[in-house]
Amino acid sequence: MKFPRKLAALSASAACLTLALSGCGADAPKSSGPSGETGKEPVTLTIATFNEFGYEDLIKEYQTLNPNVTIQHKKAATTNEARDNLTTRLAAGSGLSDIEAIEVDWLSELKQYPDKFVDLKDPGVEGRWLDWKAKAATTDDGHLIGYGTDSGPEAVCYNSSLFKAAGLPTDRESVAKMLGTTWDSYFDAGKKFVGAKTGPAWFDSAGSVYQAMSNQLDKAYEKEDGTVIAADNPAVKDTYTKVLNASTKENLSAHLSQWSNDWVAGFQSQKFATTLCPGWMLGVIEGNAAGVKGWDVANVFPGGGGNWGGSYLTVPTQSKHQAEAKKLAAWLTAPEQQIKAFTAKGTFPSQVQALSSDALLSQTNTFFNNAPTGKIFAERAKAVGASPFKGPKFFAINDAMQQALTRVDVDKSDDAASSWTKFLAAVKSL
Amino acid sequence: MAVTDRVRLQGPTGGSTDDGGRSVRRLAFSQRLSRWDVKVSPYLYISPFFLLFSLTGLFPLVYTGWVSLHNWNLIGGQGKFIGFDNFAFVLGQPYFWNAVGNTVSIFLLSSVPQVVLALLIAAVLDANLRARTFWRMGVLVPFVVAPVAVGLIFNNLFADQFGLVNNVLQAVGLDPVRWHSDQLASHLAIATMVNFRWLGYNALIFLAAMQAIPRDVYEAATIDGAGRLRQFLSVTVPMLRPTVIFVAITSTIGGLQIFDEPRVFDQSGLGGADRQWQTLTMYIWELGWGQRNFGRASAVAWLLFLMIVLIALTNFLLTRRIANQGDRS
Numbered sequence: 123m124k125f126p127r128k129l130a131a132l133s134a135s136a137a138c139l140t141l142a143l144s145g146c147g148a149d150a151p152k153s154s155g156p157s158g159e160t161g162k163e164p165v166t167l168t169i170a171t172f173n174e175f176g177y178e179d180l181i182k183e184y185q186t187l188n189p190n191v192t193i194q195h196k197k198a199a200t201t202n203e204a205r206d207n208l209t210t211r212l213a214a215g216s217g218l219s220d221i222e223a224i225e226v227d228w229l230s231e232l233k234q235y236p237d238k239f240v241d242l243k244d245p246g247v248e249g250r251w252l253d254w255k256a257k258a259a260t261t262d263d264g265h266l267i268g269y270g271t272d273s274g275p276e277a278v279c280y281n282s283s284l285f286k287a288a289g290l291p292t293d294r295e296s297v298a299k300m301l302g303t304t305w306d307s308y309f310d311a312g313k314k315f316v317g318a319k320t321g322p323a324w325f326d327s328a329g330s331v332y333q334a335m336s337n338q339l340d341k342a343y344e345k346e347d348g349t350v351i352a353a354d355n356p357a358v359k360d361t362y363t364k365v366l367n368a369s370t371k372e373n374l375s376a377h378l379s380q381w382s383n384d385w386v387a388g389f390q391s392q393k394f395a396t397t398l399c400p401g402w403m404l405g406v407i408e409g410n411a412a413g414v415k416g417w418d419v420a421n422v423f424p425g426g427g428g429n430w431g432g433s434y435l436t437v438p439t440q441s442k443h444q445a446e447a448k449k450l451a452a453w454l455t456a457p458e459q460q461i462k463a464f465t466a467k468g469t470f471p472s473q474v475q476a477l478s479s480d481a482l483l484s485q486t487n488t489f490f491n492n493a494p495t496g497k498i499f500a501e502r503a504k505a506v507g508a509s510p511f512k513g514p515k516f517f518a519i520n521d522a523m524q525q526a527l528t529r530v531d532v533d534k535s536d537d538a539a540s541s542w543t544k545f546l547a548a549v550k551s552l
Numbered sequence: 553m554a555v556t557d558r559v560r561l562q563g564p565t566g567g568s569t570d571d572g573g574r575s576v577r578r579l580a581f582s583q584r585l586s587r588w589d590v591k592v593s594p595y596l597y598i599s600p601f602f603l604l605f606s607l608t609g610l611f612p613l614v615y616t617g618w619v620s621l622h623n624w625n626l627i628g629g630q631g632k633f634i635g636f637d638n639f640a641f642v643l644g645q646p647y648f649w650n651a652v653g654n655t656v657s658i659f660l661l662s663s664v665p666q667v668v669l670a671l672l673i674a675a676v677l678d679a680n681l682r683a684r685t686f687w688r689m690g691v692l693v694p695f696v697v698a699p700v701a702v703g704l705i706f707n708n709l710f711a712d713q714f715g716l717v718n719n720v721l722q723a724v725g726l727d728p729v730r731w732h733s734d735q736l737a738s739h740l741a742i743a744t745m746v747n748f749r750w751l752g753y754n755a756l757i758f759l760a761a762m763q764a765i766p767r768d769v770y771e772a773a774t775i776d777g778a779g780r781l782r783q784f785l786s787v788t789v790p791m792l793r794p795t796v797i798f799v800a801i802t803s804t805i806g807g808l809q810i811f812d813e814p815r816v817f818d819q820s821g822l823g824g825a826d827r828q829w830q831t832l833t834m835y836i837w838e839l840g841w842g843q844r845n846f847g848r849a850s851a852v853a854w855l856l857f858l859m860i861v862l863i864a865l866t867n868f869l870l871t872r873r874i875a876n877q878g879d880r881s
Contacts, residue, residue, distance in 0.1 A: 532825070
């Protein structure tokens, strides 16, 4: 029984081999080739994401639309886990999924190895994303390594009951006016708040404020050619001094290190009145401050717009089904699908069209005093300027900077000057 | 001797075929086989370990050495051969020496109390307790908990402002301890996690050794009028020396490689803003996965290996000397 079948297969391929010269080869890719565009052959695609992308229902939908495609979804619990997994398997040269989700902050490093990722540039998706979103994933020679999924436009979240106690306005329009559009006006409002001596601090952490401010610097730590300018860049030193002045001299900071247990507990004990919040931070605040009344969002961000976080879908060249994977990635990041992901898990879209969708604009958030969060963050997303340049050493230098700030703001083991010296030493050792 | 000589003479090519020769050859072959059996088999029997070790232990060790002599990026892979530059660079880094200090400090703070306490706990478990198995299993429970879970729980207890430990301290009128800024305090907190996890494990090893001590020695000691404390110090502890050496060496190796507990002691995992609790393995991790510099990370890994060998050797010599002195007295 077995033998004849084997024989038949053998003779068939032998026939094809002989026919290859005369035309069988021309038909072959359609039936068996990964390069076939129509893709009628059954394909199993793997997609690796982290945290919550809101893709569960979308994947089912795609499988119904494309019965020949089976999708396996791997979810990492944290971004760090996903990043370690990605880099080790890139290094090993195998083991990656057909679609790998990446975070915006990993781009600088991954763009150094464009040949490890399929160039996803396609006339079909041109103009789909906000300019800065697509630009961040494009290498100098125009290689697009990832399709943008969500983004993290920043606003200011504030606790209106603390504002009220300090005699400040509480409704989001007047708060936005009071906070103003510059960092100085934001700090000035903070001085007024702290001057009322009601107890809480103005913002949570010097580190988080620096994070937002430095994301507005054009080239903070490195030049495009790879030279490290962090130590000599006056803008970096200025930002550093300004943040530490505000947090220690003016005592506007709650002296918490962001994401620490004390920071998480600080929401419950109402240790600070404002925190800078990208769209995804609302969920974090709601979780940490559960039961605390008064949180709200102001449609303003000091120093113009700012973006913090957001992800991309890439197709590694390791993938055996690159064309199919690209098609799926394009579909998942199309405005219609991104809106569905947004309604599922609140991942804020980075697609131009999605930003004017009714589903997005009509979104409100009950925890934040029914704020029209969809409308607010859509406006915040449009306010984001050019994305700052982040070179390959960005991560390490930024870590050193955050530690320098923590030494002064949280540990209080150094003053601004001595901590800066340690920062310089750390940068030198990279 | 004579038989082998004849076999050698005939060999496979000397195929003479008279009956006598054949029978001699058969005998010689089976004898030869049994000689091989005696000579080779023991090596065959122990070879699986060494084969496995050379595959999973020796090869990575040597390869790490090879990597440490190169510029080597995690993603980009092998670069230029640069000799001992990575070692020179790393040895010139204050962070490296800071990590060495932290590692030794955390190691001492965890290992020394651990061995002493484990001995005491084992002595108690060795006594006639009600529901003995329950208590003996009980001390092993912390060991079953994943180190990262232990880290997360203790991290909450040791939070600087809203942690349980500081709340208790403040409730009894003491100053809160700055667990995440003071170097020594952070080491103490981490050592607590390590001790929590490994105490029961070591206690069980001691307990097993204690039960191997012949009971008549204790009977004799009792007849001589020795109390429980005296018996513990003069009988139990001296007879446990080989086990103490074993536990000391294994906890040296484990202690110098400590990673999980300090790694999860804060969010960024670099050992604090001033590297108050960055250990050597965390420094390797920072160089390799943070800065993507595998060359330098491998150099530190090799330095750590040498350090462990050195300390384990001194440890061994010291404990053996103590043991010898004990025998003489």
